[in-house]
Amino acid sequence: MADLVDRARAAVSERAELPGMTLLEHLEELRKRIIRAAIYLVLGFFVAYGLHERIYGYMEKPIIFALQRHHLPTQLNYHNPIDGFNLYLKISFMAGCILASPFVLYEVWKFISPGLYQHEKRYVTPFMISTVGLFLAGAYFGYHWVFPGSLDFLFTFNKDFNPLIEINEYTDLFLTVILGLGITFELPILVMFLALFGIVNAKFLLKNIRYAVLIIFIIAAIITPTPDVLTMCVFATPMLVLYLISIGVAYMVHPARRKRKAGAA
Known part of the structure; x- marks a missing residue:
């Protein structure tokens, strides 16, 4: 832990030469970026809500196919008349966040870019592409392989019981798996930032x-x-692979290596 603190302090002192901003300027910049990010999220929500039935149709496919394979009723259930409305709001918010994520990430990048050297700012395009791409790769991996396989295992394990699947509980399970894998696939991006600042x-x-x-x-x-x-x-294997990739990413972007490369040039 002490080693990490020392590295963080070294990274801060190393960047002391960069053009500085006052505390009020930082707060004003943060406020501006937060407002813009919030606008993108609201717009993303309304776009997703316009497609909420189609989105839920994609979410429902894995459970429908699994129920059909096990010769079970495919009709999902709800307990409260408002459950369906709340469900559409929830999935619209989640889908809206995903739609708005490239724009929100751009605002995050613009906020931290004053603390980067000029040659480091060229990372914005790879950062955007890799962040969104890794999340979608994790979500795709979960949707097409992990989640259907998990449902098949669960229905086989519970073959002696009659399923009564509630729409909100199914949606929570779906989002846990898909979003969980999408977020865990962002490990190289997290390591990139930690290494970029020398932590x-x-x-x-x-x-x-x-x-x-x-x-x-x-x-x-x-x-x-x-x-x-x-x-x-199955969940852990891609995360282990991503951790090994992260080691390579950390080596490529660490300030010490970039300084040596700049000196050689």
């Missing part, structure tokens, strides 16, 4: 890989919808 480096990540493996399996156990070890390993 971690490839050597530190490689040295502590055994702790990373433990944390990854704990996270996989939390977001895995089934109790079997196999499904947990």
Whole structure:
């Protein structure tokens, strides 16, 4: 922990040469970026709400296919007349956040860009593409492989019982798996920022890989919808691969290496 603090202090002192902003200027800039991000989220919500039935149709496909495979009734249930309305609001908000995420991320980048060197600001395009791409890759992986496989396992495990599937509970399970995998696929982006500011480096990540493996399996156990070890390993495997990729990312963007590269040039 002390090592991380020292690195963070070194990163701050290293950037002291950059053009500074007063506290009020930082707060004003933050307020402006937050307002713009909020506008994007509201617009994303209304666009998603206009497509809420189609969005839920995609969400419903995995459970319908799983029920059909096990020769079970495909009609989902609700307990309260307002459940359907609340459900559409929830999925519209989630989908709206995803639609607005590139624009929100751009505002985040614009807020932190004054603290970057001029040559570092060219990372904005790779940052945007990789952030959105990794999230979509995680969501796609969950939607097409992990979630259907988990449902099939659960229905096989519970074959002696009659399912009464409630729409809100199913939606919560769907969002936990899909969003959970989408967010965990962002690990290289998180490491990139930590390494960019000199807080971690490839050597530190490689040295502590055994702790990373433990944390990854704990996270996989939390977001895995089934109790079997196999499904947990399916969740954990891509996260382990992403951690190894993150080590390479940390090596590429760490300030010490970029300084050596700039000096050689």
